[in-house]
Amino acid sequence: MTAGLWTHWIIPGIWITIQLTVYSAALAAVVAFGIGIARTHHSRVVRFLAAFYTEVFRGTSALVLMFWLFFVMPGLFGWALVPMWAAVLALGLSYGAYGAEVVRGALNSVTPAQREAGVALSFTPWQRMRLILLPQAVPEMIPPFNNLLIELLKGTALVSLLGVADTSFSAYLVRLATQESVEIYSVTLVIYFVIAFVLTRGMRVLERKTKAGIGITAGAAGAGGTR
Amino acid sequence: MSADPTPNELIRFDNVTKRFGDNTVLDNLCFSVQTGKHVTLIGPSGSGKTTILRLLMTLMKPDEGVIRVNGGQLFPAGEKEVREVRKNIGMVFQQFNLFPNMNVLRNVTEAPMRVLGMPKDEAAERAKGLLDLVGLSDKHDVKPTQLSGGQQQRVAIARALAMRPQVLLLDEVTSALDPELVAGVLDVLRDIARTTDITMLCVTHEMNFARDISDDVLMFDAGRVIESGSPEKIFNDPEHERTREFLGAVL
Amino acid sequence: MSADPTPNELIRFDNVTKRFGDNTVLDNLCFSVQTGKHVTLIGPSGSGKTTILRLLMTLMKPDEGVIRVNGGQLFPAGEKEVREVRKNIGMVFQQFNLFPNMNVLRNVTEAPMRVLGMPKDEAAERAKGLLDLVGLSDKHDVKPTQLSGGQQQRVAIARALAMRPQVLLLDEVTSALDPELVAGVLDVLRDIARTTDITMLCVTHEMNFARDISDDVLMFDAGRVIESGSPEKIFNDPEHERTREFLGAVL
Amino acid sequence: SKVPSGDTLARLKSQGTVRLGIAGEAPYGYIDEQGAFTGEAVELAKVIFKRLGVPKVQPSPTDFSSLIPGLQSQQFDVVSAGMYINKERCAQVLFADPEYQMLDSFIVRKGNPKKLNSYQDVVEAKAKIATGAGYAEIDYAVAAGIPRKEIAIFQDPVAGLNAVESGRVDVFAGTALTSRGVVKKSTKAEATKPFAPVVDGRKKVDGGGFAFRLGDAELRDAFNVEIHKMKKSGELFRILQPFGFTKAEMTTMTAEELCDV
Amino acid sequence: MNNWDWSAVTDFMPTFWDGLLVTLQVLVLGSLLSFSLGLVWAIGYRGPRWVRWPVNLVTEFIRNTPLLVQLFFFFFVLPEWGVQASALTTGTLAIGLHYSTYTAQVYRAGIDAVPAGQWEAATALSLPASRTWFAVILPQAIRRIVPALGNYVISMLKDTPLLMAIGVLEMLQQARLASAQSFQYAEPLTVVGIAFILIAYPASLLMRALERRLVR
């Protein structure tokens, strides 16, 4: 591979991959908390709608969803998405559905006594969620979130099938230019592995910090991580 | 146990029934508590004492009947009215239930700030005073997990008082503590009972403590008040066979 | 405790040391057991009794020293030699460790069939005999989870005996049992001790049982044998202060 | 984003940039070994759009079958990727008059062991054929009597080359120039002599041209004016020649003619 | 829905069924491969250090990199190594390999949940390693393993469309081909999207029921 291919394609591709990961993760986090919290709501209708969302988006394939957003939406609704945003939307919505299950599980794992203490101090339901339940549930969420983040990183490679010039698509173009498949795909796999490794390390640090915030010193319990 | 409202009546249960499935825990219960009184609930395990406190704290709903606090109706009532009435009630739990994600000071200031809208400085001032009262002036910045059970319970008492409730509900607040830590917590409560005019509704197995602080003792059995009166009367000269039996077992 | 090999010596530890991190659990331990003897290991918790049995059973390796069983060397040795020596040793665990996915009969026949290559019929015949011996002739087809702890432990004894080991290791085999089930298991073991010539190495807190069946008692402390002798001597007239102290606490 | 409307040429002029959809395929629009965009379509677009008052061409690679949807959903303003002009496509997009005419060619193993020189040969030899996703060659193969199910579809001609080299398929059908370009580095495969596919008993000569959105007739017409001038002056051939085009590939066919078949 | 065309749906259905068949074929073979290969990894995790370490590295690597890139890698690289495999075979191998790193973890968790005493009892009875694994440990681990494996089969189903990237004619590729031909995108893609939900949702209900029954 020539320097030109690296500077024009591979390195910008890595940058796109990182951006995609960050944007989709941000959207997925919003969806995960929104839907996850809605699943603990006292209203049955809200709970049902949230559960319905989760089932639909966990049921379908992220790639099919991505194609649908990109190819079908413009025809049906008259507005088009840049491939990058179609991808972010597809990844964010479907990984958000998985994340919602994590949020729900972590909220349910906070002891009910904490909620009762909140009621006894006359906090509103939203104050209880924000001040008491979430701060205690978040550290629990981090190891499973880490796994989802790695899945999401891998999922960003799907955008190459929409022609977004991420790492995989750059690899594809470089392959067309050089016809050196082994080198380029080996390098690409290593790039993803390194990004995943860095993300996992970062999440471990985050886990230790948030656990320290509620008075748990990690270590013996071990960081869940990807293993 | 009178059924007609009297002017300085703070808490009133009218024909309250609570069931769990087939199990009728409270059975058409009627009783009232006067403002400023310290009332102790005693009775065998499973007789429904905790249930009464939890109903008052709106942690559960009765199946029938009316509960009034300070003239306001708790049940049946809308969410908003309930919240207003609830502000007058504080509760201390058997398991302390401090918030592990906040330090001691914030445990105490959080509710006055968020619920009563008290400015931060004032809330902190007040919290420091209360933490002095319970003997923890040196622990403001510590996380609850680093405290002993007795210290945690004293923080929980300060936290409940910080809301300046008219009524303080106490549910076996010493029974999760190691024996050597019990005295410290009871001393704090005696102090509060003596120095404030707060109404206290207290479930306890510490009969000496009950005798010390109570104006009235209510003896429960099977979801009904079977006997009530001054501690002297109840402890020295109980009327009911069941009360005698119970006191024989616990004293 | 002699250091020179004698002809009918079955088990021999020579300068065996075992450490867990900084914790030296066995410290240059030497002892031997004669063929056919019933030896009981006693000593305070953490003194290394279980460790000795687990070393013999090759569930762990010593850091230093030599362990011999029936002339064959267990450590240091190759995987194949170890396997040969191990066939002569049976073990019964505190937690029974029956295979929950096999019925009682198969628990007992599995090893003879798979390890000794015994034909199915013969293994079943033998297993039935052993299950008779432990008083479970009516439970052949039952899964272990449907048995009481005492019954499970008796199956575990039958399972260990089915391999016709020369040595039977028993590690507090009654301590996970409800008190009323202990006697049944000990009776079975007494029976075996009386009617077979199997060598037994037994860790127990049941001093009466130890007195009944032992030819020798070894008193352990801090990874060393501090005293050994006949049960009469050890229980009635211990030499060491430490032994007296220990027996004073457990008897 | 909402689909913009109004006069596209005016919008492009004011933006100063036109987005060109390409398929990464040599010799039309691809990246060279230094990572830079090049190709017949890219170079031609640069010249013509400059004359139309749009100084910058921004090529945007995607896979072939996403080109038309991408054009329709405003990912690109214009597409050029060795795309043949045919009836189905004319219903979706507006084509400029073709800048070249083109025959098909097969990528086959060295020496063409099965003697495959036309779609008919493939049918007779029962050979395994492959082509690219969305390629017109699919229809030619079907027209020759190959069941649609038996045609292997690859994302791009390099994948096709690999498949031929490894014996996964016997031929990969593409445009003559693509096949010629792709096999250049290969020691195991070669391109057959260009031939005209037969459809409904007629030999079919294809022409490839720039594609515009259906609403952009004015832009297309302006583009046509320029390309006609360049055909006359011979400038077009000078631009295309370095990419392997020969005089034989120059054409006077119009998009209108090609849209009918 | 301004231009939904039912005739496009009808036109697509025949090829859709072909695609569904391929999808299911990939799913079944890929699952079997991942189940057996995962077991090999899981046993490797418990092996001596010189086995455990490379097995860990390889599985971590495969699990942390995208299946799509792995598909390209195998599709373009296997032939260079002299392995002649069709797209379908390559795709099935790649997806099976990728998911084997997940099933390996399922096995590991299931095996770790078997009490240590079971291993010790097997050693005490001198049972050979193969019997210990297949007669003692795995039968006990299986009740945790089966539902978790089922969930990964569902995930695998949702990843089969990736195989379109190397030209496997599964549902999504069929939809794309149909669209490229007719220029009608909405209908085929919507059919495929709904098909996924219709297969995946009941399947996940089934798995949850199974989980409730087996894991107590």
Ligand SMILES: Nc1ncnc2c1ncn2[C@@H]1O[C@H](COP(=O)(O)OP(=O)(O)OP(=O)(O)O)[C@@H](O)[C@H]1O
């Ligand atoms: N959430 C619940 N669901 C079902 N039954 C309950 C619940 N809470 C309490 N009960 C039942 O209600 C009865 C009264 O319970 P309660 O806790 O009020 O008794 P108590 O007088 O406080 O007893 P103790 O002295 O043991 O705390 C008991 O029989 C208990 O089993």
Ligand SMILES: Nc1ncnc2c1ncn2[C@@H]1O[C@H](COP(=O)(O)OP(=O)(O)OP(=O)(O)O)[C@@H](O)[C@H]1O
């Ligand atoms: N796997 C292990 N890892 C670390 N330390 C261990 C391990 N097994 C045993 N030990 C330590 O070795 C020491 C001896 O343990 P061992 O189980 O042999 O004692 P014991 O005499 O059987 O005691 P008990 O009567 O309580 O069963 C103890 O201090 C124990 O903590």
Ligand SMILES: [Mg+2]
């Ligand atoms: Mg109670």
Ligand SMILES: [Mg+2]
């Ligand atoms: Mg022990």
